[in-house]
Amino acid sequence: MSKKLISSIALISVATFLSAGDFNAVAEKDRKALQEYMEKKFSDLKGASTFFPYSTKDELEKNFIWGIKGKDFTIGSYSFNKGGKSQYDEINEMPPYEDAIDEGKEIYEKKFANGKSFKDCYPDPAIAGDYPKFDNKSKTVITLTNSINSCLKDNGEKEWKKTKGKLAKLEAYFASTSKEKGKKVNVVIDSKEAAEAYERGKKEYYTQRGYLNLSCASCHVQGAGKRVRNEYMSPLLGQTTHFPVYRLKWEGLGTLERRLKGCEKDTGQNPHKPGTKWQNEVLYFVAYMSNGLPIDGPSVRK
Numbered sequence: 267m268s269k270k271l272i273s274s275i276a277l278i279s280v281a282t283f284l285s286a287g288d289f290n291a292v293a294e295k296d297r298k299a300l301q302e303y304m305e306k307k308f309s310d311l312k313g314a315s316t317f318f319p320y321s322t323k324d325e326l327e328k329n330f331i332w333g334i335k336g337k338d339f340t341i342g343s344y345s346f347n348k349g350g351k352s353q354y355d356e357i358n359e360m361p362p363y364e365d366a367i368d369e370g371k372e373i374y375e376k377k378f379a380n381g382k383s384f385k386d387c388y389p390d391p392a393i394a395g396d397y398p399k400f401d402n403k404s405k406t407v408i409t410l411t412n413s414i415n416s417c418l419k420d421n422g423e424k425e426w427k428k429t430k431g432k433l434a435k436l437e438a439y440f441a442s443t444s445k446e447k448g449k450k451v452n453v454v455i456d457s458k459e460a461a462e463a464y465e466r467g468k469k470e471y472y473t474q475r476g477y478l479n480l481s482c483a484s485c486h487v488q489g490a491g492k493r494v495r496n497e498y499m500s501p502l503l504g505q506t507t508h509f510p511v512y513r514l515k516w517e518g519l520g521t522l523e524r525r526l527k528g529c530e531k532d533t534g535q536n537p538h539k540p541g542t543k544w545q546n547e548v549l550y551f552v553a554y555m556s557n558g559l560p561i562d563g564p565s566v567r568k
């Protein structure tokens with residue numbers, strides 16, 4: 267047997283061994299490969315002809331910021347788009363989401379009819395990076411949005427809209443507290459079922475659909491850095507670090523669930539319902555890809 271073959275067999279058995287206890291081994295491999303791909307894609311103008319064959323040299327020279335790495339990706343398309351970045355910096359001089367954070371704090375502290383409050387569900391509000399979570403009891407992915415609604419329900423309150431309003435404001439408070447405390451995205455895969463949910467989410471992310479036959483990845487992996495209409499598409503890496511966002515188009519705050527719905531609609535599809543299994547598993551995958559990046563929310567987007 268050749269040396270090469272023996273060593274690849276050894277590698278395979280190591281991989282099998284890992285998958286027995288290390289439920290996030292595949293996800294970690296995916297995450298590292300994605301980071302490497304994105305850092306390479308945006309490393310310098312020299313490699314640009316491989317990654318951006320349809321962009322003119324002029325555009326790549328004038329409009330792009332190169333050499334972006336790791337946590338730079340938390341600002342999405344503004345990480346590489348010069349014009350967008352300067353608009354972003356300008357808006358951030360007077361961030362339009364400041365009031366929402368204050369209102370979120372009030373919501374966090376306000377008593378429910380039963381005398382309890384969100385504080386009882388979340389003694390520490392710096393939790394934005396810990397979701398989505400896989401709940402090994404119910405064997406389902408739970409987003410922060412789902413969790414907030416469960417807290418309401420458990421306390422005899424009515425559930426809230428999953429895309430904007432009070433729920434988004436509370437999430438803005440959680441995000442800003444997490445950012446202040448230097449929290450990072452920390453999505454956990456700690457069981458076989460969790461790893462399977464991750465795999466399903468990943469598969470959906472890469473599945474092409476709609477009359478344009480596009481997948482999420484067509485736009486946010488292969489397509490990251492390219493333009494659709496007048497917008498540069500952000501990389502999958504860093505896509506969940508900063509939600510909820512204040513979107514100029516919405517003239518208000520929206521959750522990740524709202525954003526996903528919009529992306530699906532834009533590709534001519536009937537979008538999946540916010541907060542349901544399909545979205546949650548896709549988000550489990552998407553958020554895992556940002557593991558280790560700092561929380562940077564709430565934020566502002568076009």
Ligand code: HEC
Pocket residue numbers: 341342343471480481482483484485486494497498499500501504505506511525526529530532533548552567
């Ligand atoms: C036709 C291309 C296209 C497809 C397909 C698409 N998106 Fe998007 N997406 C966009 C554009 C354009 C934006 C706004 C610019 C940006 O931030 O990327 C966006 C924004 C986002 C954002 C917010 C990024 C940020 O920094 O705030 C997330 C998250 C996202 N998309 C996830 C998804 C997911 C998940 C799917 C698949 C269900 C998907 N998108 C499918 C084009 C697309």
